[in-house]
Amino acid sequence: MASATVFSFQALVYRELRATGMFGPIRQPEIVSSPATARGNRMRIGFRAVQAVEPQRRSESVAPLCASAAPSSSLRTIPAEEEKATSTVAYEELAKELEHASPLAIMDRALEMFGGDIAIAFSGAEDVALIEYARLTGRPFRVFSLDTGRLNAETYRFFDAVERHYDIRIEYMFPDALEVQALVRSKGLFSFYEDGHQECCKVRKVRPLRRALKGLKAWITGQRKDQSPGTRANIPVVQVDPSFEGLEGGSGSLIKWNPVANVEGKDIWNFIRTMDVPINSLHSQGYVSIGCEPCTRPVLPGQHEREGRWWWEDAKAKECGLHKGNIVQDSLNVQSIGTQASDIFETQAIVNLTRAGIENLLKLDNRREPWLVVLYAPWCQFCQAMESSYIELSEKLSGSGVKVGKFRADGDQKPFAKQELQLGSFPTMLFFPTHAPGPIKYPSERRDVDSLLAFVNVLR
Template sequence: MTHSLDIAALADSYAQRSPQDILKLAMDSFDNLWLSFSGADDIVVLDMALKINPEVKVFTLDTGRLHPETYRFLEQVREHYGIALEVLSPEHQALQAYVHEKGLFDFFKSGHGECCGIRKIAPLRRKLAGVDAWITGQRRDQSPGTRSHVPVIEQDTSFGTEAHPLVKFNPLANYSSEDVWNYIRMLEIPYNPLHERGFVSIGCEPCTRPVLPNQHEREGRWWWEEAIQKECGLHAGNLIAKSS
């Protein structure tokens, strides 16, 4: 498939198109395309993608610190849809050295950057180095501080390079949490049971907690840190876009 797409023009022309239209564009434009599934409410983009192309390739990051409910949900999704879910794990030696030196809960003192770097960013970087485009479940309403400008299509400058450009599709960018849950309920698709316990944004178990009524969902992530830091690095480009 062609890789000489005018990403800025496509982002503009597809800015108000449906998630399904954006997914179809992604699948029509790239063979080496992967969908990133976290085991949270991005089940919606996975369900949409599989309805368009049941052969879409899907990966997930296993940090080694997910909730038991999330691990069970990942297996439920694999069986429900009959898909091969590629699970990416941290590099063993780097993780072992980090835990040996700093323990299992250093992020409460030093911030989540180093832990996320080893458990999430490095495995994702290895994966995306061999990929031409990827799909995420990011939404603008997930974080007014860092995701409010997320485009539906973008050149991924965080993981792509000049030698190996990478395109990132965010089909749910315009969706609200209400849109997501209307979809889940209407189509009766599986969802992570942690959502029933007040977990809105779901990540690693030590770094995720339920939110109270009228709290924003990202307030349940890395709550001991300043709001501007509430990206693990998977979507680091959001911080750059926000500051520019």
């Protein structure tokens, strides 16, 4: 069955390549020139007007196997009115047009439109699929990556393998040394565990990315709708970047392409395995979404891939700032989902605690029975994923003297839960012993029955 799946997938890729002409003669982009400007010669690639980057900045990053020169007979001058007409694109309409297009077709359109002024953002995880799609188009392409200085050794080896496999040079962007020095000297190496990851990510990732994008007119990301709960559910395949500026500066000067927005993670991996491209060895150790070493963990079966990132924080805001435009728009969607989602952990063995009930548990110094309580939100994918194990645990503890409860801690109750109940992200589990001034927070990411039962047994 596995071999038949691979064969059918290969056939699908073959048909798609045939449809886009990849197995025919290599398509030569039409290159035309217009009068020189103060920044150098302008170029046209394909059917859209683009501003070419300076050759010395592009030569080491464009894949040599894709580079090709057009015959001199194709050179012509573009009238000013034609240039103006082709420089404006209705990207919302284009997103609708490409909504059901394949990643290969979307990648081809992006490279056709922007030529040397667009680059693939490569993170060292499954973004290698983007590079493979770009290679399949037969067009020149650029790749850049952010080296935060805190990546896993396996990720650096993966970078090297990708460069060798595709015969390219990745354009690395580094954080400002003085900014890193100031942050570490004032707050230490691991301040993000205490006050959130945003400050560190701003220094090590967001600002270097901003510098990189200021030299581009468009960039290509590996964002998918199924990647992050609450932040990426509505990303289009192409959009005007809501957060960063491009080469020409100002709002609307940068275009963001998300060719795999509508592709599920399992299908990305089918493509990667079928095309036999390099992969990060961390994936074989349980890592799915890979970032900096201190902020990335493997995930367990059944856990969402983003649960391995910044695991100590709220699941609905797991963005480092590179795609911060997602959060403002989609946080509203999370709230609306929260008001409509049906409740979970519904069983007679689990007590549904009200605000007054959980406050009483907090006040008691001597409780007649110990309590295990989950702080949850019914719309949270991670809470939903552990529903069956928590219900099974409640049944195992039935009659043991340990009460099992739940407290819905989203919405209006969230500030209280954060301040009084140690809520960091959903779900949070607390054990209230019979003789203790306050609850004990479950410290592990393991949410299987045996792990939870072991936690209860050592404290009861």
